[in-house]
Amino acid sequence: MALRVIGLVIPSGATAFKAVNVAQKAGVHTSSVRSLRYGWLAYALGERTTPRLKQNSKIITLDGNLSSGKGALAQKLADKLGMLYMPEPDTFYLDKMTGEKEPLPVDFNGMCSLEKFYTDPKAADGNSYRLQMWMYTMRLLQYADALEHLLTTGQGVILERSPFSDTVFLEAMFKEGYIRKECVQHYNEIKGISICEFLPPHLVIYVDLPAEDVQKKLKQSGKSYLQNVPLTYLKSIEDSYKKSFLPKISETSEVLAYDATQAQDVERVVEDIDYLKFEKGPWLEQDDVTYHHMRMLVEDKQKVATLTHIPKFLPEITIGAHDYDEKYYAYKSLPGKKYAPGYNADVGDKYIWLK
Template sequence: MALRVIRLVIPSGATALKAGTVSQKAGLHTSSVRSLQYGWLAYVLGERTTPRFSQNSKIITVDGNLASGKGALAQKVAERLGMLYMPEPDTFYIDKMTGEKEPLPVAFNGMCSLEKFYLDPKATDGNSYRLQSWMYIMRLLQYADAIEHLLTTGQGVVLERSPFSDMVFVDAMFKEGYIRKECVDHYNEIKGISICEFLPPHLAIYVDIPAEEVQKRLKQSSKPYLHNVPLSYLKGIEESYKKSFLPQIGAETEVLAYDATQAQDFERVAEDIEYLKFDKGPWLEQDDVTYHHMRMLVQNKQRVAGLTHIPKFLPETTIGAHEYDETYYAYRALPGKRYAPGYNEDVGDKHIWLK
C-alpha cells in the first residue's frame, strides 16, 4: 500500500490562522479549541450571508508571469476598494495558517523545494512535479480561505493567482520536459475532481508582460536561483495564460488585461473594476442556501485538502506505508504536536485539566 502525504495535520474551521489576516470570532471559552464554528444550527437560528454583501463583496485574482508586478497591483487594488489582500502562497502556507513561529521542515510541507526546482528542474527525484502538485493544494486551501472570509465578513478578497490559473505552470513544465505525461494526467485528474467544488473568481486581472522582460527582471532579483530561468519556460507560461487560461476563465468570469505600464496605474484599474457589471457567472445563481453549504465546505480545511486525494500510484508523489508511518511519528514528536493546540505542556500550555 502507498499513501500520499498531503499534511499530517491541517487546521479546520474558524480557528485556522489566515495568511494575511486574523478574523476574531465569538467563543464560549478562552481556549482556541473551544471556539464556536459556523454550522447548521447557526443557519437554522437565522445566520445569513447575503445581508453582509456589498458592491465590493467579490473574489478578484491577479495573474501574470513571474516578476510581472501582479503583487503590487493586487495590493493596491485591495487598498483602493477596501478589500482583503492575500499574497501568493508559498510551500509553507499551512505553517502560516497554523501560526507556526518558524516554518516546519520540508518533510511536513510537501517534501519539495522551489529553489531546487529553478536550479535543477529535471531532478530525477521528482521534485518538479511534487512542487507543482503541492502548490496546487496550497492555492486551493488559500482560495478556500478567501471564500470563507468573503462569506463570513462580506469583505471582498484580492489574491495573486488561484487554483484556476495554476495549470499554466504544468503546461510550461511539460513543454520543457521537467515533468512526465503521467504527471500531467495525474494533475488534471486531481484538479478535475476538486476545482469543481468551488466557484470561479468574480474577476480575473491579467498583467501582460513579454517573457524577455520577465527574464531581465529575474536576472536582477535578489534571489540567485532566479537568475537563470530559461526564456523558453517563461514563454511557455505566457503562452498558456493567453491560449488556455484566459479563454477558459473568460466564459464565466470578468476579465481585465493590462500591459506592464497600464498595470502601474492603480487608480485606473480600480475605476475599471467599479464600472464592470458582473452580469455573468455562477455567482449570480447563488442564494443563502448555497452559501451555507459553500461555507460549510471552505471552513473545513481537512475536507478541502481531501478533495485532492486519489488512490493512484505516481512515483513523484507517492510514499510507502512505512515511510508515512515514520513521518507521522516524527511530526507528532515535534514540540506542541502531540496533542491538540492548547493541550501540550511541552510548549507551555497551562491548566490543561480545566479545559
C-alpha cells in the same frame, strides 16, 4: 502519498483560518462572533450570507508571469477598494495556517523545494511534480480561506493567482520536459474533482509582461536560484495564460488585461472595475442555501485538502508505509504536536486535566 502528510497538520475550520497571515489593517474574522465555528445550527437560527454582501464583496485574482508586477497592483487595489489582500502562497503556506513561529522542515511541507525546481527542474526524484501538486493544494486552501472570509464578513478579497490559473505552470513544465505525461493526467484528474467544488473568481486581472522582460527582472532580483530561469519556460507560461487560461476563465469570470505600464495606473484599473456589470458566471445563481453549503465546505480545511487525494500510484508523489510512519512519528515528536492544540504540556499548556 506524500501529500497525505498534509492530514497531520491542518487544523479545522476557523482555527486554521485565523492563523493565516494576511497583509491588511483589519484582521481576519476579528469580531468575537467569528470565534465560533459556523454550522447547521447557526443557519437554523437564522444566520444568512446575502445580507452582508455589498458592491465590493468580490473575489478578484491578479494573474501574470513571474515578476510581472501583479503583487504591487493587488496590494494597491485592496487599499483602494477596501478589500482584503492575500499574497501568493508559498510552499510553507500550511505553516502560516497552523501559526508556526518558524517554518517546519520540508518533510511536512510537501517534500519539495522551489529553489531546487529552478536549479534542477529535471531532478530524478520527481521534485518538479511534487512542487506543482503541493502548490495546487496550497492555492486551493488559500482560495478556501478567501471564500470563507468573503462569505463570513462580506469583505472582498484580492489574491495573487488562484487554483484556477495554477494549470499554466503545469502546462509549461510539461512543454519543457520537466514532468511526465502521467503527471499531467494525474493533475487533471485531481483538478477535475476538486475545482468544481468552488466558485470561480468574479474578476481576473491579467498583467502582461513579455517573457524577455520577465527574465531580465528575475536576473535583477538578487535570488540566485532565479538567475537562470530558461526563457522558453517563461514563454510557455505566457502562452498558456493567453491561449488556454484566459479564454477559458472568461466564460465564467470578468477579465481585464493590462500591460505592465498600464497596470501601474491604479486609478484607471479601479475605474475599469467600476464599469463592469458582473453579469455572468455561477455567482449569479447563488442564494443563502448554496452559500451555506459553500461555507460548510471552505471552513473545513481538512475536507478541502482531501479533495486532492486519490488512491493512485505515481512515483513522484508516492511514499511507502515505513517512510510514512517515520514522518508521522517525526511530526508527532515536534514540540506541541503530540496532542491537539492546548493539550501539550511541553509547550506550556496549563490546566489540561480541566479541559
